[in-house]
Amino acid sequence: MFHDDTIAAISTPFGEGGIGIVRLSGRDSIKIVEKIFTSPKNKSLKDLGSNRVIYGHIKDPLTGEEIDEVLVTVMRSPYTYTREDVVEINCHGGMVTLRKTLELVLKEGARLAEPGEFTKRAFINGRIDLSQAEAVLDLIRSKTDESRRIAIEQLQGGLSEKITALRDRLKELCAYLEAYIDFPEDDIEIASKEDMLESMKEIGTELQKLLKTYDEARFFREGLSTAIVGRPNVGKSSLLNALLRKDRAIVTELPGTTRDVIEEYLNIDGLPLRIMDTAGIRNVQDIAEKEGVKRSLQSIENADLVIAIFDGSEHLSDEDFEVMEKIKGKNAIIVMNKCDLPSVFDKDMFASCVLHHASCILQISATRGDGLEELKDRIFESCLKDWKEGRDGVLVTNLRHKIAIENALASLERAISGFLEDKPLEIIALELRDSLDRLGEIVGAVTTEDILENIFKNFCIGK
Amino acid sequence: MYKDGDYDIVVIGAGHAGCEAALASARLGFSTCLFTINLDTIAQMSCNPAIGGLAKGHLVREIDALGGEMAKVTDRAGIQFRMLNMSKGPAVWSLRAQADRVLYRLSMRKVIESQENLDIKQDTVEKIIVDDRKVKGVLTSLGIFYGAGAVIVTTGTFLKGLIHIGLENFPAGRAGEFPSVGLSDSLRGLGLKIGRFKTCTPPRLDAKTIDFSKTEPQWGDEPPQPFSYSTEKITNPQLPCYLTYTNSETHKIIFDNLDRSSIYSGRVKGTGPRYCPSIEDKVVMFPERQRHQVFLEPEGLDTKEYYANGIFTSLPYDMQVSLIRTIPGLEEAEIMRPGYAIEYDFVYPTQLKHNLETKIIDGLFLAGQINGTSGYEEAAAQGLMAGINALLKLQGKEPLILGRHEAYIGVLIDDLITKGTSEPYRMFTSRAEYRLLLRHDNADLRLMDKGYEIGLLGKEVYQKFQEKKRLTDEELQRIKKTRIRFEGTDRDESLEQLLKRPEITYKFIEESSPSDKFLTPEIKKQIEIQVKYDGYIRRQMEMAERLKKIEEKKISEDFDYTSVKGLSKEVLSKLQEVRPANLGQASRIPGVTPAAISLLLVTIEKLKRQSGCKGAA
Numbered sequence A: 001m002f003h004d005d006t007i008a009a010i011s012t013p014f015g016e017g018g019i020g021i022v023r024l025s026g027r028d029s030i031k032i033v034e035k036i037f038t039s040p041k042n043k044s045l046k047d048l049g050s051n052r053v054i055y056g057h058i059k060d061p062l063t064g065e066e067i068d069e070v071l072v073t074v075m076r077s078p079y080t081y082t083r084e085d086v087v088e089i090n091c092h093g094g095m096v097t098l099r100k101t102l103e104l105v106l107k108e109g110a111r112l113a114e115p116g117e118f119t120k121r122a123f124i125n126g127r128i129d130l131s132q133a134e135a136v137l138d139l140i141r142s143k144t145d146e147s148r149r150i151a152i153e154q155l156q157g158g159l160s161e162k163i164t165a166l167r168d169r170l171k172e173l174c175a176y177l178e179a180y181i182d183f184p185e186d187d188i189e190i191a192s193k194e195d196m197l198e199s200m201k202e203i204g205t206e207l208q209k210l211l212k213t214y215d216e217a218r219f220f221r222e223g224l225s226t227a228i229v230g231r232p233n234v235g236k237s238s239l240l241n242a243l244l245r246k247d248r249a250i251v252t253e254l255p256g257t258t259r260d261v262i263e264e265y266l267n268i269d270g271l272p273l274r275i276m277d278t279a280g281i282r283n284v285q286d287i288a289e290k291e292g293v294k295r296s297l298q299s300i301e302n303a304d305l306v307i308a309i310f311d312g313s314e315h316l317s318d319e320d321f322e323v324m325e326k327i328k329g330k331n332a333i334i335v336m337n338k339c340d341l342p343s344v345f346d347k348d349m350f351a352s353c354v355l356h357h358a359s360c361i362l363q364i365s366a367t368r369g370d371g372l373e374e375l376k377d378r379i380f381e382s383c384l385k386d387w388k389e390g391r392d393g394v395l396v397t398n399l400r401h402k403i404a405i406e407n408a409l410a411s412l413e414r415a416i417s418g419f420l421e422d423k424p425l426e427i428i429a430l431e432l433r434d435s436l437d438r439l440g441e442i443v444g445a446v447t448t449e450d451i452l453e454n455i456f457k458n459f460c461i462g463k
Numbered sequence B: 001m002y003k004d005g006d007y008d009i010v011v012i013g014a015g016h017a018g019c020e021a022a023l024a025s026a027r028l029g030f031s032t033c034l035f036t037i038n039l040d041t042i043a044q045m046s047c048n049p050a051i052g053g054l055a056k057g058h059l060v061r062e063i064d065a066l067g068g069e070m071a072k073v074t075d076r077a078g079i080q081f082r083m084l085n086m087s088k089g090p091a092v093w094s095l096r097a098q099a100d101r102v103l104y105r106l107s108m109r110k111v112i113e114s115q116e117n118l119d120i121k122q123d124t125v126e127k128i129i130v131d132d133r134k135v136k137g138v139l140t141s142l143g144i145f146y147g148a149g150a151v152i153v154t155t156g157t158f159l160k161g162l163i164h165i166g167l168e169n170f171p172a173g174r175a176g177e178f179p180s181v182g183l184s185d186s187l188r189g190l191g192l193k194i195g196r197f198k199t200c201t202p203p204r205l206d207a208k209t210i211d212f213s214k215t216e217p218q219w220g221d222e223p224p225q226p227f228s229y230s231t232e233k234i235t236n237p238q239l240p241c242y243l244t245y246t247n248s249e250t251h252k253i254i255f256d257n258l259d260r261s262s263i264y265s266g267r268v269k270g271t272g273p274r275y276c277p278s279i280e281d282k283v284v285m286f287p288e289r290q291r292h293q294v295f296l297e298p299e300g301l302d303t304k305e306y307y308a309n310g311i312f313t314s315l316p317y318d319m320q321v322s323l324i325r326t327i328p329g330l331e332e333a334e335i336m337r338p339g340y341a342i343e344y345d346f347v348y349p350t351q352l353k354h355n356l357e358t359k360i361i362d363g364l365f366l367a368g369q370i371n372g373t374s375g376y377e378e379a380a381a382q383g384l385m386a387g388i389n390a391l392l393k394l395q396g397k398e399p400l401i402l403g404r405h406e407a408y409i410g411v412l413i414d415d416l417i418t419k420g421t422s423e424p425y426r427m428f429t430s431r432a433e434y435r436l437l438l439r440h441d442n443a444d445l446r447l448m449d450k451g452y453e454i455g456l457l458g459k460e461v462y463q464k465f466q467e468k469k470r471l472t473d474e475e476l477q478r479i480k481k482t483r484i485r486f487e488g489t490d491r492d493e494s495l496e497q498l499l500k501r502p503e504i505t506y507k508f509i510e511e512s513s514p515s516d517k518f519l520t521p522e523i524k525k526q527i528e529i530q531v532k533y534d535g536y537i538r539r540q541m542e543m544a545e546r547l548k549k550i551e552e553k554k555i556s557e558d559f560d561y562t563s564v565k566g567l568s569k570e571v572l573s574k575l576q577e578v579r580p581a582n583l584g585q586a587s588r589i590p591g592v593t594p595a596a597i598s599l600l601l602v603t604i605e606k607l608k609r610q611s612g613c614k615g616a617a
Helices: A029-036 A095-107 A117-124 A130-155 A159-182 A193-216 A218-222 A236-244 A287-302 A318-326 A347-357 A372-388 A399-420 A425-443 A448-458 B016-027 B056-066 B070-077 B101-113 B182-189 B248-256 B279-285 B317-324 B376-394 B408-419 B443-454 B459-481 B495-500 B506-512 B521-532 B534-551 B569-578 B583-588 B594-616
Strands: A007-010 A020-025 A052-059 A066-075 A086-091 A224-229 A262-268 A271-277 A305-311 A332-337 A361-363 B002-012 B032-036 B050-052 B078-084 B094-099 B118-122 B125-131 B134-140 B144-153 B162-165 B168-171 B194-200 B204-206 B216-218 B241-245 B293-298 B305-309 B335-337 B341-347 B364-366 B483-485 B492-494
Touching (some): A020 A029, A020 A117, A029 A066, A029 A086, A029 A095, A066 A095, A086 A095, A117 B594, A130 B594, A159 A399, A159 A448, A193 A399, A224 A236, A236 A305, A236 A332, A236 A372, A305 A318, A305 A372, A361 A372, B050 B056, B056 B070, B056 B094, B056 B408, B056 B443, B070 B078, B070 B094, B070 B101, B070 B376, B094 B101, B101 B118, B125 B182, B144 B376, B182 B194, B317 B335, B364 B376, B459 B492, B459 B495, B459 B521, B495 B521, B521 B534, B534 B583, B569 B583, B569 B594, B583 B594
Parallel strands (some): A224 A305, A305 A332, B002 B032, B002 B144, B032 B118, B144 B364
Antiparallel strands (some): A007 A020, A020 A086, A066 A086, B125 B134, B134 B144, B204 B335, B241 B293
16 A cells, blocks of 8 residues: 555565575665574675675574574665665575564564565656556456455455454454443443453453464465375376476486486366476485485475375385384375376285375376375375365455464554553554554454444444 | 625635634634624534543644634633543543633624624625636625635534424524525535535423422532643632432433434434433433433523423423433422434535645635534634635645644544545544654644644744743753662662652652753653653654655545556445545555555556656757
């Protein structure tokens, strides 16, 4: 809404590669990044010339935790894309540190950019010429539609209803206070101070619960980490390629071709997967390969989901049994590959071995594409069933929503402490209105008219 | 057609809006003519005999700071003054006064009559004369034409006024007064969209027949504080109001006779105010309430008439008598004037610009109840602003538009022209998003510079204000610099820091480290408020500052909203209806989304540059 504050966003596409950029634009860009950036020689960004790059680290100023090793570029107004001060932070640690860095700059006073907002500023400030105006408008329109689509999807989980309910409770509290302030001579009974305080605390607890789900739901944003494991040459990389429909991993007939953990992003009906194609698990001598196996084991340990793959055309080996051993107790899907070739071992025996940690065995052919859709279904189900149970489906997955809830909670907490300190009621009302406005950013604004409506509904006004 | 004169400004209606408008115009040296249907009811308080109250009191102070008249007249006519909400914080303190109805009217009339450049005429204006979408003058019922550079219409409830008492109804402007019928059609003929509102009044009772011993007297503050910055002292004798209550018997009478209420029988079509419901409404909507308050308010020093505040009704006379007599103290009360409901025409205020001029007719200004508001204070505030802005327009100067962060007057006008209103609009403090800035105590700090610059605020008052401001600022500086050790602490703190503590008041500073200047109680209070509220005031100022930036993005009057592709139908039609003056106003229209504002911003910029290119070529 405002056009002179400092905005920030991740300006590289989601999930592509390990390097990404958090970009800020606005008068406080440099000041904000300064607060979370340290350089080895204690150089200050303020003293840095325009278009210069500086090496250093992003640290959480609150905890001192080091987030990432970065390169920061400072570009000074007016010779920048937006004609405002622009700072770009090149992060190297992948999506997780990018997000974390973005959250830090938002905490330090930047505002999450609206869709197309950098370009909009570039245009408004005369940086882009008129011929591109239509393109800017298209951008705002299309991104708006996009974000709305996402928002609607996000909210289907009941978040909207939940927030609306909390917002309405806050609205009622506001109406009480406002009635008390604006109609001192009317004979109205407002709730007792204790009741109001109790109500505020309850709303606060609910907001805190919602905030917690944001962390729990991180896989919605960062991708559910999924490890594909199996002994060498059972077709892990072929499966990955089949899912991605492109040749990313090197696939050869030689066992041990995949020596590192390869990260890929896959989207199944809106559920992002971060797939780690691992080196085959086997006894090796080669040092590089050894490292690869070690990482594979590590990635199984960290994975939210494991896809264990076996070769149906060959007899089970010791290495296969080792894989079965490793995935014990994990959320796993068992895949028997190469179903296009004649099966050579006893399926029942196999089933009895693995079924104690997986509900069924899928037969697929990674090269021919058989059974892939079923596999995707199974992945989707196995991830979401936990969420459907036990959480009423309410999940905060969107950073914008998370920030709004955090701000609402902060205002509410100020209202509560104000109440306890006996601050004047109009101050409490100010904080509550602020809290209400913040929740309104998610589910639609509450107007003064709505509050008045509530007053006249609940109280007999008219001296 | 007889032509009687040419005026710079013609004001139609001499109520609270009309008087302020006419005075502003005449005081600044413009020839002004004020029309009234009845000379004897200039500045008549049609409804309750009180001025001020929450948010309304703020408006009165603002009118005073700009150089208007309402506060001064109230101080001369006031017979009880109370500062409301003293148990709450200073931002929501507000003064309310009971006023002697006759004294108020005569006091304002005296001011009007002694004003140079101001003619007063008893006649009914029937028609606004317009040529090529520009106001030329007015035509009265006597067939007389008066030329005018600008016309301000302040007709209150008089446009096609229709009074209902029970199932009876008759045309009237107020009880006992003629309505204005032709003018409403004239406005409609000019292309203005007209709606219909209603409002209700209570019966007036004869004090001789009231047993006050059965009621609770309520006295005002002692000593009474005046409204106006220029009033030294309230000199009228002060009177109490009396509080009594309805009971189940009262409620039963109302329930049993709802079919005889003009409101409940469906005869009154207009929408009434929710904050001022009829007693019928109260009983129906809140059946669980055992009793409702009735305030008996004196109509004046020299009259026995009492206003039964709380029993707004449109029941027939006999029912009014029966229900009144169920109330303690009123068992034998005689009604001098019955309560009634009145329906009247109003003009949808979204058809106005920020200066209160209609968008479609150049030089035609509307102020007061005609814009869908209720209340004397809301009317007077608009009247003053319409008067000032009509003059500025004639002089070819920029209009005086008060921001939402500067004055309740700013909130009032911006709300009306941006959001419209679905019921008679009354000011509440909750309507102001910068409530902590818009205080009763600082109306002078907010507005006196403006009032003086325009020329309405007297030199003497202004100098007094400047002196007060200087002393306040100096003292604020001094307490910032002066450090003392507070007992029980181990380091020096500034007086300012100490004053921020909830338990410490300015009295502590006076005792421990007094100023060598003479500071009035007002100044001391001001310092206390500014220091204690400091963080919040700054927070609201920052918000206001940011808002100002988007207010600076102007939208031209003839902007074609259909050229903004991607707006939803709903947003488009709202923008077309309101035609906001700037992006800030656009963003306040209900239903207009931030994305729509972005589209609008980029499109405006695009057009600006395109026209710039043409200009260069």
